[in-house]
Amino acid sequence: MIKKIDERVKLFQGKVSGEVLSILLAFLVIDIFYKSFFTNFEFQSYISELYMLLGVTLYIIIRYLIAGNDLIQVKGSYIFGGIFITSILVTAIGGISSYSKYHSFYIQNNFSTFWFVLGIMFLSSFILTGIIFTLVYVINNRRQKQIDKKLDIEEND
Amino acid sequence: MKNKKMKIARLEKDLNQNDLASIVGVTRQTIGLIESGDYNPSLNLCIAICKALDRTLDELFWGNDND
Numbered sequence: 001m002i003k004k005i006d007e008r009v010k011l012f013q014g015k016v017s018g019e020v021l022s023i024l025l026a027f028l029v030i031d032i033f034y035k036s037f038f039t040n041f042e043f044q045s046y047i048s049e050l051y052m053l054l055g056v057t058l059y060i061i062i063r064y065l066i067a068g069n070d071l072i073q074v075k076g077s078y079i080f081g082g083i084f085i086t087s088i089l090v091t092a093i094g095g096i097s098s099y100s101k102y103h104s105f106y107i108q109n110n111f112s113t114f115w116f117v118l119g120i121m122f123l124s125s126f127i128l129t130g131i132i133f134t135l136v137y138v139i140n141n142r143r144q145k146q147i148d149k150k151l152d153i154e155e156n157d
Numbered sequence: 158m159k160n161k162k163m164k165i166a167r168l169e170k171d172l173n174q175n176d177l178a179s180i181v182g183v184t185r186q187t188i189g190l191i192e193s194g195d196y197n198p199s200l201n202l203c204i205a206i207c208k209a210l211d212r213t214l215d216e217l218f219w220g221n222d223n224d
Binding site for chain 2: 068
């Protein structure tokens with residue numbers, strides 16, 4: 001006879017799995033951050049971690065979309081704020097990293113190159129983040145509309 | 158198994174799925190899934206739905222005439 005799994009235990013397993021995933025992801029981010037900024041490791045040395053992080057994020061997004069759970073429950077203006085803050089963060093981190101590696105060069109050029117690099121960094125991260133956020137936002141909205149339509153049909157049945 | 162009793166009770170209260178969802182604090186999708194029998198709600202959610210629809214647990218979630 002197959003033993004039925006206790007629903008409380010099942011719920012607890014799910015909770016623990018979620019916590020473990022959060023901890024692992026946090027370690028992954030710290031690991032990438034540490035390798036890229038505090039040590040002078042090559043990009044290739046943490047590319048697998050980066051792929052893992054991207055893969056897991058993509059998996060979460062796809063699962064949410066397939067299940068029909070609303071990924072983005074905020075208005076468009078908040079999305080723009082999110083893109084802006086993410087770009088600022090990426091620029092700040094990239095700026096610190098760039099300065100620690102090439103500070104003597106920047107000092108020689110009276111920091112004009114440094115500001116230029118920061119500008120390019122912000123612009124490119126803003127465009128990239130914008131494309132990703134907008135893409136997820138559009139797909140998510142389309143999926144929600146599909147579900148609403150299906151629910152409307154069922155409701156009026 | 159579809160939960161027609163819940164759907165009828167909701168319609169009698171003149172509520173759509175969105176209204177009921179916001180009263181009990183879930184998404185419309187969750188209400189839709191409960192009514193279509195594709196999701197088993199927790200006891201707390203069942204109680205919240207019963208309170209919102211002025212019905213008892215027996216009336217909405219028990220019995221053989223759920224088809």
